[in-house]
Amino acid sequence: MQIKPRELEGVFEIQLERIKDARGYFMRSYSRSLFVEHGLEVDWEQESISFNRVRNTVRGLHFQLPPYAETKIVRVTQGAIWDVFVDLRKGSESYGKWGALELSAENDTAIYLPKGFAHGFKTLTDEAIVAYKINALYHPASASGIFWKDPDLAIKWNEEHPVISDRDAALQNFSDFISPFD
Numbered sequence: 454m455q456i457k458p459r460e461l462e463g464v465f466e467i468q469l470e471r472i473k474d475a476r477g478y479f480m481r482s483y484s485r486s487l488f489v490e491h492g493l494e495v496d497w498e499q500e501s502i503s504f505n506r507v508r509n510t511v512r513g514l515h516f517q518l519p520p521y522a523e524t525k526i527v528r529v530t531q532g533a534i535w536d537v538f539v540d541l542r543k544g545s546e547s548y549g550k551w552g553a554l555e556l557s558a559e560n561d562t563a564i565y566l567p568k569g570f571a572h573g574f575k576t577l578t579d580e581a582i583v584a585y586k587i588n589a590l591y592h593p594a595s596a597s598g599i600f601w602k603d604p605d606l607a608i609k610w611n612e613e614h615p616v617i618s619d620r621d622a623a624l625q626n627f628s629d630f631i632s633p634f635d
Contacts, residue, residue, distance in 0.1 A: 455468040455470070456488075456491050460552055462540075462545060462546065463567040463570075464565065465491065465564070466563075467565060469481065469482060469528075469561040469562070469563065470561070471561060480561065483526070493565060494565075496588055498589055500586050501585045502530075502583070504582050505534075505581045506580065507616055508578055509612055510616040511574070512617075513537065513571065513572055513598065514539055514571035514572060515571060515572055515596070516571045519568075522568035522595075524567050524568050525586065525587050525588075526563055526564070526565050526586040527563060528562070530582045531558050532558060532577070532578035532581030533555060533557035533558070534581055535575045536554055536572075537551060537553045537608055537610075538564070538566050538570045538571065541569050541599075543632040545569070549605070553609070555577070556583075557577075568634065571599050573598075573601055575610055597624075598621065599626070600623075600624040600625060601615075601624070605627045
């Protein structure tokens with residue numbers, strides 16, 4: 454397993470490594486000691502799965518407000534997604550900037566997102582399964598988000614007509630968001 458920083462401070466790409474033989478493969482998806490070595494979160498409260506039936510499904514951009522803010526590790530166990538994250542930390546040099554990468558069951562890549570980031574994705578395949586390791590319990594009253602196609606963020610989704618929930622389609626624009634994240 455290799456952990457390397459991404460362009461937005463606090464975000465890390467995690468490259469998983471398969472050990473293959475005639476039976477298939479074994480792959481470690483988390484190593485507490487390696488995370489400690491990199492100064493990353495190691496206390497996880499829950500793991501969640503998102504099953505997405507069809508290609509071009511968009512979820513996000515989601516986050517929880519403090520004091521229930523979440524650090525996440527996101528990876529794909531089936532199919533592929535275009536994973537997107539936005540820095541909401543007002544004190545950050547990358548405030549309002551976004552990053553993205555493809556996560557798939559084939560490329561063995563995960564992304565580590567610290568508190569203060571909005572997260573979303575677009576499915577690139579039918580039947581995409583996304584797995585999350587999260588350090589905070591879900592708190593419905595703290596659930597929030599930014600509109601996926603916010604013009605100020607100008608995220609390159611390459612999608613005009615996604616499958617999207619009514620809730621996500623009605624999320625606030627970034628310009629209307631007052632960040633509680635430092």
